[in-house]
Amino acid sequence: MVTSRRGFIRHTKQREVILSVLRGTDTHPDADWVYQEVRKVLPNISLGTIYRNLRILVDSGEAMELAFGSSSSRFDGDAENHYHFICEQCDNVYDIPLPLDHGLENEAEEVSGHQVASHRLEFYGVCKTCSNASDSPR
Numbered sequence: 001m002v003t004s005r006r007g008f009i010r011h012t013k014q015r016e017v018i019l020s021v022l023r024g025t026d027t028h029p030d031a032d033w034v035y036q037e038v039r040k041v042l043p044n045i046s047l048g049t050i051y052r053n054l055r056i057l058v059d060s061g062e063a064m065e066l067a068f069g070s071s072s073s074r075f076d077g078d079a080e081n082h083y084h085f086i087c088e089q090c091d092n093v094y095d096i097p098l099p100l101d102h103g104l105e106n107e108a109e110e111v112s113g114h115q116v117a118s119h120r121l122e123f124y125g126v127c128k129t130c131s132n133a134s135d136s137p138r
Contacts, residue, residue, distance in 0.1 A: 015053050017041050022063055022077030028084070028093035030072045066093065068122075081118055087127035096123060 021037045022029075029037075035050045054075055057063040064076040068086065074093050083096040105116040126134075 012053075014038075014042060014045060014049055015057065018050065018053050019057055019062055019077065022057075022075055025077070026095065028066060028074040028076050030074055032072075034075065081120070083121050083123065085123045085125070085127070087130055088124055089126055089130040092127055092129075094127065 017038050018034060021034055025037075027033075031047070031050055031054055034054065035045070035047050038045055038050060054063065054065070058065045058075070061079050064079045064081075066074040066076060066084065068074070071091070076095075078095070081100060083098050083100075085094045085096050086092075087094075100119075104121075105119055108114070108116045108119070
């Protein structure tokens, strides 16, 4: 059973399938993509149910929500804090397998005087796929 920060939450088939879809991809999808994939298993599920269950999974610590300003949120089945790369051409989001730099948190505390609990870091640029496509002869 999953325990949320707010207490016990029910274990449902919908939540299991949504979490399985999230953990089965490395694309960091938005809710609409999750909805299309979950409908392959649960054809009668509604988009509202997807949004509600994504919120529960994020709140319970089973998934991570990645909000990038004006674009729609993306979701990650790996809820452990880690770094991401966002392609500025195709908008894909990739994990960056670097260890978290906790020294950065200490430095931020020293220069700001704030108590830093954690940090999130994103890298931006052009992914390998887009870079290779632009290098290809036409």
